[in-house]
Amino acid sequence: MHFDQDETRSADVRAAQLAEALPRQIAHAKADAGYFAGLLAEVDAAAVTGRQALARLPVTRKSDLMALQKPALPFGGLNATPLSRLLRVYSSPGPIYDPEGKGRDWWRIARALFAAGLRPGELLHNCFSYHFTPAGMMFETAAQALECPVFPAGVGNTESQARAIHDLRPAAYAGTPSFLKIILEKAEELGLDHGSLVKACVSGEALPPSLRQSLADLGVAVLQCYASADLGLIAYESQAREGMIVDEGVIVEIVRPGTGDPLPEGEVGEVVVTSLNADYPLIRFATGDLSAVLPGISPCGRSNMRIKGWMGRADQATKVRGMFVHPSQVAQVVRRHPEILRARLVVRRDDDNDVMTLHCETSGAGEALASAIAGSIHAVCKLKGEVAFRLPGSLANDGLVIADERG
Numbered sequence: 550m551h552f553d554q555d556e557t558r559s560a561d562v563r564a565a566q567l568a569e570a571l572p573r574q575i576a577h578a579k580a581d582a583g584y585f586a587g588l589l590a591e592v593d594a595a596a597v598t599g600r601q602a603l604a605r606l607p608v609t610r611k612s613d614l615m616a617l618q619k620p621a622l623p624f625g626g627l628n629a630t631p632l633s634r635l636l637r638v639y640s641s642p643g644p645i646y647d648p649e650g651k652g653r654d655w656w657r658i659a660r661a662l663f664a665a666g667l668r669p670g671e672l673l674h675n676c677f678s679y680h681f682t683p684a685g686m687m688f689e690t691a692a693q694a695l696e697c698p699v700f701p702a703g704v705g706n707t708e709s710q711a712r713a714i715h716d717l718r719p720a721a722y723a724g725t726p727s728f729l730k731i732i733l734e735k736a737e738e739l740g741l742d743h744g745s746l747v748k749a750c751v752s753g754e755a756l757p758p759s760l761r762q763s764l765a766d767l768g769v770a771v772l773q774c775y776a777s778a779d780l781g782l783i784a785y786e787s788q789a790r791e792g793m794i795v796d797e798g799v800i801v802e803i804v805r806p807g808t809g810d811p812l813p814e815g816e817v818g819e820v821v822v823t824s825l826n827a828d829y830p831l832i833r834f835a836t837g838d839l840s841a842v843l844p845g846i847s848p849c850g851r852s853n854m855r856i857k858g859w860m861g862r863a864d865q866a867t868k869v870r871g872m873f874v875h876p877s878q879v880a881q882v883v884r885r886h887p888e889i890l891r892a893r894l895v896v897r898r899d900d901d902n903d904v905m906t907l908h909c910e911t912s913g914a915g916e917a918l919a920s921a922i923a924g925s926i927h928a929v930c931k932l933k934g935e936v937a938f939r940l941p942g943s944l945a946n947d948g949l950v951i952a953d954e955r956g
Contacts, residue, residue: 552663555797556851563853567800568598570825575606578830583626584609584617585832600811603833604802608809608821610835611779612864615643624648630828639683639778647683647778650828656683656781657798658691661774664787664794664851665750667721669696674714674746676702676724676732677753683778684753688723704728711736711743718745726751726760726771733767744768750785752776755859775838775859779831780822784856792843792855798825801854802833803842806863806950807876809833817841817948819863820856837864839948865951869896869903874930876950879907882925888913889922891944894934897954905934914938 551557558566576594578585588607597603609617609627618625623638623646630650632638637649649655667673673692679685679701692699700717702710704724710732722729729749736743749764749771756773764771774785775793783801784793795801800823803812812818820838824831839862843855866875874894883889890910897904907926911918919936926934 551850552660553797556660556794556853558852560852564599571599571603571800571823572597574823574825574827574830575832577629577827578832581629582830583621585627585830589832600800600802603800603823604809604811606809606833608804608833608835609831611777611837612835614645614779618646622646624829627831628828629830635828637683637686640681641778645778648829649683649686650826654691654694655826655828656687656690656776657796658687658774658776658782659694660796661772661776661782661785662688662691662695662697662721662723662750664785665721665772665774666748666770666788667692667695667697667750671697671720672717673697673699674702674710674717674719674722674724675699676704676710676722676728678704687776687781688750692723707731707735708739711739711741714743714746715741720745720747722746722749722751722769724749724751725753726756726764726773727754729769729771730760730763730767733764733769737767748772750774773858775856777836779829779834780824780836781826783820783822783836784858786858787847787849787851789847789849791847793858794847794851795854795856797853799823800825801856803840803856804835805880806839806865806948807878808880809835810880812841814842814844815946817860817946819948835863837862839863841946841948860948863948865949865953867896867951867953869905869930869932872930872932874905874932874951878929879950881929882907882922885925886918886922888918890941893944893949894951895954896951898956903955905930905932906937907934908937908939908944910939910941910944912941 636651639647677684772786775783782796802821803818806819820836839860840856846852888911893908922936
């Protein structure tokens with residue numbers, strides 16, 4: 550039922566083990582990764598024993614990674630293991646360079662494949678790319694850790710993919726869900742048998758309910774996982790299919806977009822991840838993705854935090870009258886006024902002019918407060934903005950900080 554005992558740890562045991570692992574990882578990052586030695590120079594690693602202390606550390610943004618790496622390629626000092634002792638190096642669009650260290654299931658994807666039903670000896674038809682980016686190897690090394698053979702199918706060649714499934718009779722698929730549908734429909738068109746393929750672990754794009762059902766109608770039970778080239782596995786679905794369970798090798802926070810401030814359970818915000826990987830010890834790494842924490846634990850018995858999965862992008866910067874406005878600036882305005890419970894900056898066009906309006910849920914309203922907030926908008930954003938008050942709870946809980954309605 551479960552990959553290992555870590556999945557079913559009690560909250561107290563997990564917190565106690567985190568209190569030991571987190572200070573070690575912070576100290577390791579400071580000692581062996583040049584970038585974090587500078588960023589965390591004033592941090593007492595021994596004092597970072599839990600989430601509250603972790604939340605006080607600075608955030609490193611994925612959107613800044615290309616610029617951070619450039620002065621000291623390939624990794625900008627974010628790596629703790631030197632290039633000469635790594636196994637592979639990959640390139641993601643940008644380019645951003647990602648390391649792979651040595652060791653069994655380095656990306657920790659085996660946990661997601663196991664949850665999706667893959668068992669020792671079963672053949673995995675792997676349609677993630679093996680070219681430049683690490684996705685193909687992420688899933689191949691995970692299957693190897695589960696003692697499963699792999700057909701390295703890669704991307705494209707739909708008819709050949711369908712024929713290989715007919716001939717080799719794999720039990721499971723890894724790749725994007727849309728490509729799986731294309732392959733299965735091609736197999737149906739050509740009269741090729743795909744009945745052996747009954748389970749799949751997918752990633753890399755959204756899995757809407759309609760697509761999941763279409764694949765189920767074609768005989769494949771599909772579960773998804775959330776992973777990245779920087780972090781490996783972040784979260785994954787189990788057979789319960791109630792949210793995504795956070796992987797045991799990372800610590801996930803949901804923060805207000807543009808800040809490092811943790812949000813309450815249920816609030817949509819940016820996914821920030823701290824990795825316990827010794828080779829690439831990313832501390833409070835802001836992914837740019839949106840999600841929210843689900844209450845409780847999964848009915849499958851896995852006891853770690855659950856998130857709703859990928860809910861969009863947190864990078865909502867937009868240009869207004871020739872100047873960029875960022876979510877972090879909206880957060881600065883909100884912090885100046887404790888009366889604001891939640892805010893959203895709406896940008897629209899009025900007679901060919903850009904108009905910014907900060908919609909504020911407030912515990913109190915009035916002309917004086919509106920004037921003060923408008924002054925803060927101008928001071929922080931260097932642009933004039935209007936203020937509109939809203940009743941508490943009236944703004945959608947979707948993580949949107951800046952809404953550009955100019956079409």
